[in-house]
Amino acid sequence: MLWAGACGRKGRTMRYRNFGRTSWQVSEIAFGGWQLGGEWGNVEDRDSIDTLLYAYEKGINFVDTAELYGSGRSEEVIGKSLREWKGGKIYVATKAQPVRWPPPSEDHPDMRGRFPDWYLRDNVENSLRRLGVERLDLFQLHCWLADGVRNLDWLETLNDLRLEGKIDRIGVSIRDYRPEDGIGLAKLGLVDSQQVVFNMFEQRPSGPLFKAGAATNTAFIARVPLDSGSLVGNWTDDTNKGWEPKSVPAWLFRDERFPETLKRMRALKTLCAPYYPTLAEAAMRYVLSAPEVSTLIPGMKNKAEVDMNIAYSDGAAFPDELMKALPEHIWPRNFYQ
Numbered sequence: 403m404l405w406a407g408a409c410g411r412k413g414r415t416m417r418y419r420n421f422g423r424t425s426w427q428v429s430e431i432a433f434g435g436w437q438l439g440g441e442w443g444n445v446e447d448r449d450s451i452d453t454l455l456y457a458y459e460k461g462i463n464f465v466d467t468a469e470l471y472g473s474g475r476s477e478e479v480i481g482k483s484l485r486e487w488k489g490g491k492i493y494v495a496t497k498a499q500p501v502r503w504p505p506p507s508e509d510h511p512d513m514r515g516r517f518p519d520w521y522l523r524d525n526v527e528n529s530l531r532r533l534g535v536e537r538l539d540l541f542q543l544h545c546w547l548a549d550g551v552r553n554l555d556w557l558e559t560l561n562d563l564r565l566e567g568k569i570d571r572i573g574v575s576i577r578d579y580r581p582e583d584g585i586g587l588a589k590l591g592l593v594d595s596q597q598v599v600f601n602m603f604e605q606r607p608s609g610p611l612f613k614a615g616a617a618t619n620t621a622f623i624a625r626v627p628l629d630s631g632s633l634v635g636n637w638t639d640d641t642n643k644g645w646e647p648k649s650v651p652a653w654l655f656r657d658e659r660f661p662e663t664l665k666r667m668r669a670l671k672t673l674c675a676p677y678y679p680t681l682a683e684a685a686m687r688y689v690l691s692a693p694e695v696s697t698l699i700p701g702m703k704n705k706a707e708v709d710m711n712i713a714y715s716d717g718a719a720f721p722d723e724l725m726k727a728l729p730e731h732i733w734p735r736n737f738y739q
Contacts, residue, residue: 436650539571603734
């Protein structure tokens with residue numbers, strides 16, 4: 403269900419969606435917090451706090467972060483913004499990485515032992531401290547493995563933490579470009595939400611995964627809707643030369659990855675040009691067109707990026723002709739390795 407809510411400056415109204423089977427109404431455009439940790443390029447914490455507060459004023463009421471983002475720095479910055487915010491409820495989703503990440507190329511890794519009880523409890527306590535809250539709204543496993551529906555030690559601990567009042571809701575973040583790993587979990591409805599890569603290059607979640615989640619009213623958080631920046635559509639042949647050498651974009655799109663992504667971005671830009679003035683608008687509206695998506699979490703480093711992203715929260719329909727042409731541009735690949 404969709405509904406319009408808080409008005410930001412200049413009278414723009416943010417639209418809200420049900421967050422699965424919870425009672426939450428969350429802004430359909432949310433705030434992705436990885437860049438707050440500094441890995442996407444140098445950021446000043448005061449600037450990040452001001453950007454968050456501006457986003458809250460504009461009606462964004464959902465923020466996604468993780469311990470991994472700047473070794474807790476992102477959580478700390480968000481916590482400071484919450485203490486300065488004088489308005490309504492802001493939902494914060496955070497994550498715990500496993501004690502050992504499986505190789506990205508491994509198809510069927512075991513889940514048991516990756517999130518032991520002591521480890522999850524330590525992560526929850528540390529996130530509570532960094533965020534400065536008494537209860538975490540949404541606590542997500544930063545690495546979901548399909549085997550987890552049979553090895554449920556992780557769920558036992560998280561259910562205990564819910565009963566203890568340390569966390570409210572439970573979610574998972576599906577491994578990059580493996581939407582099939584979340585289907586069984588969605589069918590069983592064991593968690594409240596799943597976070598998944600969903601954009602114009604990675605369209606596969608809109609198939610069996612979203613269908614399974616709809617049956618159990620599982621919330622979906624769409625991450626990297628702009629493909630870590632490529633689908634903004636403003637890249638040139640020299641864009642990568644301006645990235646900080648050790649930043650995430652420089653690593654993600656290293657070597658031949660950059661020209662290949664640029665070529666595919668330009669093809670999409672040409673396809674979308676008759677329908678939208680920018681590729682960014684087409685990309686954001688594509689993700690918003692999926693009713694199963696509760697919210698999408700683009701990263702935002704300044705107020706201008708907030709304004710750019712929230713401008714698409716207006717309920718406009720996505721063109722059928724363009725939707726039918728997009729499958730030719732599906733390009734699942736894992737650059738996070």
